[in-house]
Amino acid sequence: MNFTLKVWRQKNAKEKGRFETYHVKDIAEDTSFLEMMDILNEQLIHEDMDPVAVNKGCHSGPVSFDHDCREGICGACSLYINGHPHGPGALVTTCQLFMRNFKDGETITVEPWRSAAFPVVKDLVVNRNAFDQILQAGGFISINPGAVPDANAIPVPKEKADKSMDAASCIGCGACVASCKNGSAMLFVAARVSSLALLPQGRPEACRRAKAMVAKMDELGFGACTNTQACEAECPKGISVSNIARLNREFLSAKFKD
Amino acid sequence: MADKLISHIPDGPLAEKWTKHKADIRVVSPNNKRKLDIIVVGTGLGGASAAASLGALGYNVKVFCISDSPRRAHSIAAQGGINAAKNYQNDNDSVYRLFYDTIKGGDYRSREANVYRLAEVSNKIIDLCVAQGIPFAREYGGLLANRSFGGVQVSRTFYARGQTGQQLLLGAYAEMNKEIARGTVKSYPRHEMLDLVIINGEAKGIITRNIETGEIERFGAHAVVLATGGYGNVYFLSTNAMNSNGSAAWQCYKKGAYFANPCFAQIHPTCIPVHGKQQCKLTLMSESLRNDGRIWVPKKKEDVAKLRNNQIKPSQIPEEDRDYYLERRYPAFGNLVPRDVASRAAKERCDAGYGVNETGLAVFLDFKTAIERLGKDVITDRYGNLFQMYQKITDSNPYEEPMMIYPAIHYTMGGLWVDYDLMTTIPGLYAIGECNFSDHGGNRLGASALMQGLADGYFILPYTIGDYLSHKIQEPKIDTNAPEFEEAEKKAKEKINKLLSIKGKKTVDELHKELGNLMWEYVGMARDEKGLKTVISKIEDLRQEFLKNVYVDGANDQFNQELEKALRLYDFFDIGELMAQDALNRKESCGGHFRTEMQTPEGETKRDDENYMYVAAWEYKGKGEDPELHKEPLKYENIKIAVRNYKD
Numbered sequence: 001m002n003f004t005l006k007v008w009r010q011k012n013a014k015e016k017g018r019f020e021t022y023h024v025k026d027i028a029e030d031t032s033f034l035e036m037m038d039i040l041n042e043q044l045i046h047e048d049m050d051p052v053a054v055n056k057g058c059h060s061g062p063v064s065f066d067h068d069c070r071e072g073i074c075g076a077c078s079l080y081i082n083g084h085p086h087g088p089g090a091l092v093t094t095c096q097l098f099m100r101n102f103k104d105g106e107t108i109t110v111e112p113w114r115s116a117a118f119p120v121v122k123d124l125v126v127n128r129n130a131f132d133q134i135l136q137a138g139g140f141i142s143i144n145p146g147a148v149p150d151a152n153a154i155p156v157p158k159e160k161a162d163k164s165m166d167a168a169s170c171i172g173c174g175a176c177v178a179s180c181k182n183g184s185a186m187l188f189v190a191a192r193v194s195s196l197a198l199l200p201q202g203r204p205e206a207c208r209r210a211k212a213m214v215a216k217m218d219e220l221g222f223g224a225c226t227n228t229q230a231c232e233a234e235c236p237k238g239i240s241v242s243n244i245a246r247l248n249r250e251f252l253s254a255k256f257k258d
Numbered sequence: 259m260a261d262k263l264i265s266h267i268p269d270g271p272l273a274e275k276w277t278k279h280k281a282d283i284r285v286v287s288p289n290n291k292r293k294l295d296i297i298v299v300g301t302g303l304g305g306a307s308a309a310a311s312l313g314a315l316g317y318n319v320k321v322f323c324i325s326d327s328p329r330r331a332h333s334i335a336a337q338g339g340i341n342a343a344k345n346y347q348n349d350n351d352s353v354y355r356l357f358y359d360t361i362k363g364g365d366y367r368s369r370e371a372n373v374y375r376l377a378e379v380s381n382k383i384i385d386l387c388v389a390q391g392i393p394f395a396r397e398y399g400g401l402l403a404n405r406s407f408g409g410v411q412v413s414r415t416f417y418a419r420g421q422t423g424q425q426l427l428l429g430a431y432a433e434m435n436k437e438i439a440r441g442t443v444k445s446y447p448r449h450e451m452l453d454l455v456i457i458n459g460e461a462k463g464i465i466t467r468n469i470e471t472g473e474i475e476r477f478g479a480h481a482v483v484l485a486t487g488g489y490g491n492v493y494f495l496s497t498n499a500m501n502s503n504g505s506a507a508w509q510c511y512k513k514g515a516y517f518a519n520p521c522f523a524q525i526h527p528t529c530i531p532v533h534g535k536q537q538c539k540l541t542l543m544s545e546s547l548r549n550d551g552r553i554w555v556p557k558k559k560e561d562v563a564k565l566r567n568n569q570i571k572p573s574q575i576p577e578e579d580r581d582y583y584l585e586r587r588y589p590a591f592g593n594l595v596p597r598d599v600a601s602r603a604a605k606e607r608c609d610a611g612y613g614v615n616e617t618g619l620a621v622f623l624d625f626k627t628a629i630e631r632l633g634k635d636v637i638t639d640r641y642g643n644l645f646q647m648y649q650k651i652t653d654s655n656p657y658e659e660p661m662m663i664y665p666a667i668h669y670t671m672g673g674l675w676v677d678y679d680l681m682t683t684i685p686g687l688y689a690i691g692e693c694n695f696s697d698h699g700g701n702r703l704g705a706s707a708l709m710q711g712l713a714d715g716y717f718i719l720p721y722t723i724g725d726y727l728s729h730k731i732q733e734p735k736i737d738t739n740a741p742e743f744e745e746a747e748k749k750a751k752e753k754i755n756k757l758l759s760i761k762g763k764k765t766v767d768e769l770h771k772e773l774g775n776l777m778w779e780y781v782g783m784a785r786d787e788k789g790l791k792t793v794i795s796k797i798e799d800l801r802q803e804f805l806k807n808v809y810v811d812g813a814n815d816q817f818n819q820e821l822e823k824a825l826r827l828y829d830f831f832d833i834g835e836l837m838a839q840d841a842l843n844r845k846e847s848c849g850g851h852f853r854t855e856m857q858t859p860e861g862e863t864k865r866d867d868e869n870y871m872y873v874a875a876w877e878y879k880g881k882g883e884d885p886e887l888h889k890e891p892l893k894y895e896n897i898k899i900a901v902r903n904y905k906d
Contacts, residue, residue, distance in 0.1 A: 061811045068499040070539040074330040122817040140432035148389035155400030165393040201391045
């Protein structure tokens with residue numbers, strides 16, 4: 001298969017970015033999207049090796065993009081492909097996207113996540129440190145390793161444990177923010193708040209957690225939630241917006257208690 | 259220098275060693291902990307749990323990782339579960355049985371005392387993780403569920419769907435975040451360790467490269483904890499994450515830490531087969547699938563031919579024409595034999611011409627019987643996300659047709675040599691998790707990596723490091739202007755400049771693929787003397803080519819992934835070479851290390867306990883010099899050494 005790629009190139013956070021057009025050829029349909037990007041990069045590096053070619057064109061080296069596990073769980077990959085975070089198709093990360101999902105000869109646009117809270121580091125790489133900061137504000141249960149009861153001392157109904165697990169499968173990739181017209185991080189925050197709030201272990205700090213995480217989210221420049229539900233539609237792990245409803249309940253009941 | 263190799267295993271009965279040791283070692287008072295700095299490199303299960311625990315104790319912790327967030331460390335990808343000797347299933351499990359299974363699974367090449375301690379603390383890990391809010395799978399009664407893994411006959415594995423590693427890591431990361439909020443831990447994401455700094459023979463700091471800016475920085479501490487994982491990516495194609503590498507551990511080796519059993523690499527039997535030349539990463543299908551999936555190849559070669567030509571589907575092959583070779587060869591354990599055994603059995607069938615897939619390098623993992631027995635819903639509940647992942651990658655529906663799988667490099671049992679306190683041969687330098695060598699011998703059992711990472715980080719290192727640090731309470735903050743820091747930083751910069759200035763004709767990945775092919779061919783599932791000698795010289799040739807002909811794009815003072823890869827590949831040549839040397843030295847077959855000269859008539863591994871019942875710890879002797887081998891004899895006082903038997 002052959003493709004035309006329009007790829008966002010940006011030297012660093014300060015400089016302005018632009019699209020560049022590249023062509024890749026003879027891509028097998030079982031190739032993953034990131035393997036296709038690897039092939040593009042090999043091609044660009046070989047072009048760079050030839051000083052004559054570099055002098056002629058605009059030399060910007062291989063395209064930088066975040067990636068690591070390549071099996072859909074680490075949450076590092078973060079490409080905005082043809083107007084969708086992680087590209088077309090539901091419930092996949094970019095690394096699980098395969099070229100068989102595209103048409104031969106198609107032009108594919110590749111951009112970084114775009115959000116005020118996620119500044120571009122280079123090309124398609126953004127800084128998602130804001131997510132870490134939100135979790136540092138309260139996304140934990142305060143315990144000491146030496147003083148915990150036997151694991152089976154706290155029975156948890158299977159249904160609750162399953163729901164908690166649904167929310168806990170968030171991989172922190174940021175697709176929810178990238179898909180939201182307001183750049184809201186509500187789904188991300190809601191997933192963590194919900195997964196802990198659903199379990200008896202999470203209850204003692206539930207009020208403090210919900211308030212602290214929401215306050216940190218607002219402080220870091222994420223937008224407000226206007227219930228478009230784009231986040232759920234684009235979430236590679238299918239995290240439900242019902243978690244946002246639960247976050248709102250937790251948050252309001254915490255505020256009432258103030 | 260052999261006197262460095264003292265394991266410090268406490269005296270006394272096995273079951274009392276750890277308790278006695280804890281009572282004997284010194285502790286640091288809270289007001290002194292505040293004055294002590296600890297560096298933790300890596301934020302997987304080992305690193306994150308260590309940073310969280312040390313922070314909770316009140317030490318000043320600096321924690322480093324190469325990814326944009328600590329949560330992305332490769333522990334996140336562990337699927338199946340974590341072992342513990344809880345005996346919640348009432349199936350006669352115990353600390354002793356977990357200990358015994360682990361020693362046997364490791365083919366009698368791990369330390370009794372370390373493994374017993376691991377089994378002993380395993381139960382506390384589960385207690386802690388539940389308290390952290392990890393949503394483990396539960397039964398309808400609200401109590402925790404278990405499943406089985408390879409090499410054992412009890413159900414002792416706790417799990418959170420097929421995402422156990424993710425959940426455990428998020429738990430450790432959350433505890434670390436709590437400490438970051440409290441101010442005891444400071445996190446440095448996108449920082450790669452380039453060197454270890456040693457002052458007066460003790461580890462006192464590290465040199466890092468800021469991956470975003472290229473800035474080379476110095477950090478000092480009273481102790482350094484390495485939790486940087488394994489070196490499986492030396493094979494290029496593996497189930498490891500793309501950025502996983504052995505460089506941090508390797509710098510420690512070059513600074514004097516012994517490297518133990520480098521040839522022990524685990525080849526996981528159930529990975530999605532290679533599909534073409536453009537592939538760069540293999541995907542694991544969790545071992546837990548072997549609880550319900552049955553592994554087979556066709557009995558008849560004509561069926562193999564028809565399958566390869568797409569004339570029939572695997573589901574059309576009748577039951578009597580299927581060879582469930584694991585059930586046939588190992589009736590007692592069946593599909594749940596340990597990983598090394600299952601991998602070799604798959605290779606044996608494929609080498610004999612019964613492999614499926616276009617390449618002939620695959621076997622079937624079939625859920626037909628399980629779906630008939632349990633129903634599709636139960637299978638979806640247990641493995642839904644794995645089935646979904648398989649279908650996404652292969653475009654084939656595992657509910658209808660069996661999965662195709664093939665072995666791939668997954669984990670490295672070898673690593674930095676550590677004593678009972680998890681300290682390397684460099685005082686003040688600790689190694690935990692996959693990065694050390696201590697607990698898995700020649701082969702790791704499934705669901706034991708998570709157990710070991712968390713045992714080291716939550717319950718062992720926080721105790722043992724106190725003993726060392728109790729002698730440092732009057733030592734001031736480490737001065738990073740010391741000449742040792744100057745020198746290390748200068749060398750790191752020189753290395754970077756050298757790599758950037760070669761400007762040859764081959765990309766980093768092209769050379770890495772060549773190295774990977776060599777490693778897989780000669781230091782993979784089957785090894786022999788001739789091949790190992792050949793590969794050592796081939797690696798040297800390739801290293802020379804790398805040094806003359808690599809092209810590293812870009813500059814240092816920028817986000818530069820090519821430079822990151824080049825720095826890691828630089829060390830992979832050395833690591834590959836030492837692996838081959840170690841494999842050549844170990845003229846026996848044991849665990850994942852299969853020397854074709856040493857096998858039984860049935861093709862099973864043949865150990866040589868008389869000559870090789872030792873840990874091979876290699877000491878770096880300088881560039882171009884052969885490393886020196888030190889041997890730590892393994893003593894089995896509580897377990898009767900036997901031929902590993904999974905047949906009856």
